[in-house]
Amino acid sequence: MPALTRRSFIVCGTVLGATAGIARLAHAKPRPAAGGPPAARRPLPVDPFTLGVACGDPAHDGFVIWTRLAPQPLAEDGLGGMPAEDVPVHWEVASDERFRKVVRRGVAVARPEWAHSVHVEVEGLRPDREYWYRFKAGRHLSPAGRARTAPRGTAASLLAAFASCARYEHGYFTAYRRLAEDRPDLVLHLGDYLYEYSQDAHAVLGGAVRHHEGPETETLADYRRRHAQYKTDPDLQAAHAAAPWVVVWDDHELADNWAGDTPKLPEQQPYFRDRREAAFRAYYENMPLRRTSVPRGADMRLYRRIRWGRLATFHMLDTRQYRDDQGCGDGYKDCPEAFDPARSITGEEQERWLLDGFRRSRARWDILGQQVFFAQRDSDAGPLKVTSQDAWDGYVASRERITRGWVDAGVRNAVVLTGDVHAHWAGDLKLDYDDPTSPTVGSELVTSSVTSGGDGADADPATHPWLEINPHLRFYNNQRGYVLATIGKDAITADFKVVPAVTRPGEEAYVRATFVIEDRVPGVQQTYLRPVEPAATPRMAVDLGTQTIEQETGRP
Incomplete structure (x- = not known):
């Protein structure tokens, strides 16, 4: 599958919704929604990826990727300046740093009750390999992070x-x-x-x-x-x-x-x-x-x-x-x-x-x-x-x-x-x-x-x-x-x-x-x-x- 541009990341939302099962939210099951993932009621005018991205707990076939939406990270209520609504967050994992070879993609839901954090358990990857990942919310694209899977057997x-x-x-x-x-x-x-x-x-x-x-x-x-x-x-x-x-x-x-x-x-x-x-x-x-x-x-x-x-x-x-x-x-x-x-x-x-x-x-x-x-x-x-x-x-x-x-x-x-x-x-x-x-x-x-x-x-x-x-x-x-x-x-x-x-x-x-x-x-x-x-x-x-x-x- 070709890498997503900033524009196609939005256009492909319906297609991506079909693969959202790969995105296993660690804090809640996705809510059923007709026609794909929920859409935010209003666009995010400011970059919400102020807290960066992270990857964790690698296995031989995958890892967790994380981000949290917070356009105003030090807002006094602790909610990062986000609206009190679910926000779809598109994600993709590639085998190359320039995202020309995307191997997994999907949509997760950032929920206000979890401070709009996203935990995606990515599976089905090859062992002992480097990967790169990123997110998109609205028109905003996150920085990319480097991940890797653990080996399955012998490792040097x-x-x-x-x-x-x-x-x-x-x-x-x-x-x-x-x-x-x-x-x-x-x-x-x-x-x-x-x-x-x-x-x-x-x-x-x-x-x-x-x-x-x-x-x-x-x-x-x-x-x-x-x-x-x-x-x-x-x-x-x-x-x-x-x-x-x-x-x-x-x-x-x-x-x-x-x-x-x-x-x-x-x-x-x-x-x-x-x-x-x-x-x-x-x-x-x-x-x-x-x-x-x-x-x-x-x-x-x-x-x-x-x-x-x-x-x-x-x-x-x-x-x-x-x-x-x-x-x-x-x-x-x-x-x-x-x-x-x-x-x-x-x-x-x-x-x-x-x-x-x-x-x-x-x-x-x-x-x-x-x-x-x-x-x-x-x-x-x-x-x-x-x-x-x-x-x-x-x-x-x-x-x-x-x-x-x-x-x-x-x-x-x-x-x-x-x-x-x-x-x-x-x-x-x-x-x-x-x-x-x-x-x-x-x-x-x-x-x-x-x-x-x-x-x-x-x-x-x-x-x-x-x-x-x-x-x-x-x-x-x-x-x-x-x-x-x-x-x-x-x-x-x-x-x-x-x-x-x-x-x-x-x-x-x-x-x-x-x-x-x-x-x-x-x-x-x-x-x-x-x-x-x-x-x-x-x-x-x-x-x-x-x-x-x-x-x-x-x-x-």
Whole structure:
């Protein structure tokens, strides 16, 4: 079928309606309409594609494509300046960047009750192929995005990037731009896609670089508006358009350090369930997720598996929605509750799902995409064990069950990918962290933040006290950036990329260190370390609540 021009995109509406069955809306079934999809009662006078496009959750035969119509993205009601009516949105997928070879097309319906978001589950495509996609509403054509399908069987390699923690006020999203320029096959976002705080709360030293619009997010309109503000950033749009994303949340998509039905602040308890429902709905509306993640009130299933042929299986976890409340009042503590075997960070159902996945796996690499630090990270050189109760250290038995699960299942290579802590880390995983000679049974790669914490500062990682206290931790760096990992049959090669400054736009990224995980050899091995950059005065966040200065600078 020939590519659609701006004019023929409209003229072919009736024909396209016949193929609308391919467009499976993740949030609602299409309403029956005689003569094709519904027509908007009035044309959209302004470009509605201000939030860009996105692709997500690739399978061997397809993926999700997403957009949201918002001609006035920061409208106070959170509805993006759209009329309160259904709007037909035409979409097409091509095997070439210029859309000369269109392979799928259809019409989806953007509905006001879902903030005019569109989720199309495209199927019937060829495995292990690049594709391009775009949308049209009225006379307006969206930017094009790049997608790809996963392989069905053997795959030689996969170029994957992972990132987390993008605080709009703390800097420019340059890391997203550099990530897009790397042209990965897959992007994993490990949480804190946005932050809920009101304007200038917890600003960097020297003042905020940019400003949040509106108050702290609590209502559905608040969350929709905050998502829209982030999505208008051109660097973030470029990263979404560059490759399919696989997303999971951490805490700030809802509220700092929430746990299940428990907010961080007790005074928020009476309305927290309503706030959670609003945050989940807005998250779904603004992410390229499948219908399996449609929220049901204040519940939303986000844990799932993405298979890249027989090369890698990504077990994407949700360590917020099902966890027990943090012990000992949160924060860094010597906390007996952390060792209670009844406490869980995943919840029983998700834990069973994960352990079953280990037993069934035939992948070369089993990779956990998740939010908070997995390995033990003790900040006390003495006899006390002072650890973060918000991380897996606060749920020691839960961590042991998961680790023992992949060991007993004979998983070939277990790798944990982590965000949250605003610094690059690499380390070995063990069943007994108190015995440095105990066997290494897995590897952990931790990405720094995109912006959260401000510029940060480079330092000799060997001088960091945590590396001495915790000999299983091999690397630390407190600059902003992301990780670019080449996943091959024989090894994973992880480049820890950093941006020298995020308080000024347009910085180039460079590789600070490279670590390799060899097939059937658990643990990380350093193969490259760039010399320390000249010292500079960092702009770092202050007044960070229970995580205090540690989360942003790496210092307890």
